[in-house]
Amino acid sequence: DIQMSQSPSSLSASVGDRVTITCRASEFISIHLNWYQQIPGKAPKVLIYAASSLQSGVPSRFSGSGSGTDFTLTISSLQPEDFATYYCQQSHSTPLSFGGGTKVTIK
Amino acid sequence: EVQLVESGGGLVQPGGSLRLSCAASGFTFNDYAMHWVRQVPGKGLEWVSGISWNSGNIDYADSVKGRFTISRDNAKNSLYLQMNSLRAEDTALYYCAKDTSGWYRSNWFDPWGQGTPVTVSS
Numbered sequence: 001d002i003q004m005s006q007s008p009s010s011l012s013a014s015v016g017d018r019v020t021i022t023c024r025a026s027e028f029i030s031i032h033l034n035w036y037q038q039i040p041g042k043a044p045k046v047l048i049y050a051a052s053s054l055q056s057g058v059p060s061r062f063s064g065s066g067s068g069t070d071f072t073l074t075i076s077s078l079q080p081e082d083f084a085t086y087y088c089q090q091s092h093s094t095p096l097s098f099g100g101g102t103k104v105t106i107k
Numbered sequence: 108e109v110q111l112v113e114s115g116g117g118l119v120q121p122g123g124s125l126r127l128s129c130a131a132s133g134f135t136f137n138d139y140a141m142h143w144v145r146q147v148p149g150k151g152l153e154w155v156s157g158i159s160w161n162s163g164n165i166d167y168a169d170s171v172k173g174r175f176t177i178s179r180d181n182a183k184n185s186l187y188l189q190m191n192s193l194r195a196e197d198t199a200l201y202y203c204a205k206d207t208s209g210w211y212r213s214n215w216f217d218p219w220g221q222g223t224p225v226t227v228s229s
Contacts, residue, residue: 001169034215036152043202043219044152055217087152091214094166096142096154 002026002090006099012107019075021102023088028068032092035064035073038101039084047086048073078104109133109218111203116223123193127223129186129203137161137181140206142216143188145199145225155201156188160209171197193227200224 003026013019023033031051036044046055048064051071061076075082083106088099115127129141143155156167156177165177176189186203201223204216 032213036216038152043221044216045219046215046217049207049215049217050213089152089154089215091212093212094157095168096157096166096211098152098154101151 001095002029002093002097004088004090004097004099006086006088006102008102009100010103010105012105013078014107015078015080017078017107019078019082019104021073021086021088023066023071023073023099025069025071025090025092029090029092031067032090033064033066033071034089034091035062036087036089037082037084038087044087075104109205111205111218111220113201113203113220113223116201116225118226118228119193120229121194121227123227124189124191125193125225127188127190127201127203127225129220131184131186131203131205134205136179136184138209140164140209140211140214141179141186142204142206142211143177143186144202144204144216144219145197146202146222147199153199157206157211158186159211164210166211190225193225195227198225198227 033051035048038044052064085103110132112130140159142157158177174192178187203220207214
């Protein structure tokens, strides 16, 4: 089974900061990596699919990169509505799996 | 508008059973794979099970294999999760999620329902 690890597990940042979250797969997953945002009390929603493709309607300050085993989610300029928990997820093979999440809080 | 509405959650004793349902609307249900994903309150996300458009491919997380059964009724635009031999560690919010293809590898979940809570306790 493929294990997904995210770092950091939490971070504190200010509005306007550039934020980077990393995700590592325990084995090769090509570009089959997705990023989700979850606001407290809400269902997750997809931000980035296939490692670097921006989901329709998602602001362009979100971007994704990587392939193979190492991936990055970047928020270029953090906005108040971006304070949430972010999860990576691999869809390369079953069982599908998620990273442990990165909680982004206000500094 | 795509809508997924889960139901069937509740309080059940350890060893008991529960059947979750997910009613889908706003898209051609029988074109897409579907999934169940759960989340323990305050914790992360765990994929539970997925089913392809025609039920030809079904997979489970190791943690539920042999106890949970996923199924779908394309005529009723509905997804189900039969949960047997429930344990305290199955307590979670259960989400239904639509895949972006009829087969569920190399894809992603979009959208998700709002979830139905399951509590396993005596």
